[in-house]
Amino acid sequence: MDRTPASKIIDGKAFAAELCRRIADRVAVLRQAHGVTPGLAVVLVGENQASQVYVRNKGRQTEAAGMNSFKHALPAETGQADLLRLVARLNADPAVNGILVQLPLPKQIDPQAVIDAIDPAKDVDGFHVVNAGRLATGGAGLVPCTPLGCLMLLKDRLGDLTGLRATVIGRSNIVGKPMAALLLGENCTVTVAHSRTRDLAAEARRADILIAAVGRPEMVRGDWIRDGATVIDVGINRFEGGDGKARLVGDVAFAEAVERAGAITPVPGGVGPMTIACLLQNTLTATCRQRGIDLPGGAEAT
């Protein structure tokens, strides 16, 4: 029987559902007061099965929030020039407020060239160098969805993060680096660990907030967790158990970590659902900025 106290679990699924509901309310206000409906274009190249599922879910949730969803599915052999032409068209289309090109892309296309081509004002993934630069320098840009979702969960659980020690394991441009910048912005003392870190367990043990964004099943063990720490597990790993059945596990050995952690996100049902909710949040933010409209719900909604 699972004896985990429910109070330790950070329920990202419930938080994301509530966030999506609030976004839908704000979209309705925007439409009523300004006649504006946010539009999100999602571009999928090829037939990667996981990407197809993500894109379908994104489209469904965009519409559920009352936004327009534009899907562009291109064949796997699409050339880079054709994709860049589509991005240019979407950049110029006033009905499109957010553009997301689903990664990974087929190998004939350089993902950086595509990210660079997206108008930073419509870059709802927050991957464009202008948005990365704004995040690094404390400006108002669009923030990558997964770390933004992690920060929302942390602030909801802990309130003010000032002075807390945070360790982020992973330094990707998509998760680790923007997560570290966000935590620094909240006045945490931040350590970024990676594959060359000398004593990873010791760096983790120092942390009041531990973020694992690695992509290695259950790498973070229970004795890496400081008593009472808040643990955010970003990892999504397909793992084959002894019974031959595949299941999803995080980067943290949950059963061990939950014994020591004060609070922890499960996998699935933790960070994952926050990513799409934050994509919708970014689309709403981008729309308001493009139109010079105050965000319905005020600064609290950013």
Ligand SMILES: NC(=O)c1ccc[n+]([C@@H]2O[C@H](COP(=O)([O-])OP(=O)(O)OC[C@H]3O[C@@H](n4cnc5c(N)ncnc54)[C@H](OP(=O)(O)O)[C@@H]3O)[C@@H](O)[C@H]2O)c1
């Ligand atoms: N929940 C979501 O919505 C969501 C969204 C995005 C990603 N994810 C998941 O989050 C995980 C990380 O994603 P990502 O895109 O950031 O991955 P990534 O680009 O592969 O980066 C992984 C990072 O982990 C570090 N690393 C790898 N092995 C390590 C080790 N043994 N010890 C310490 N650090 C190690 C790497 O260090 P180096 O830089 O030194 O190589 C790298 O910085 C994946 O499981 C991914 O599926 C989930």
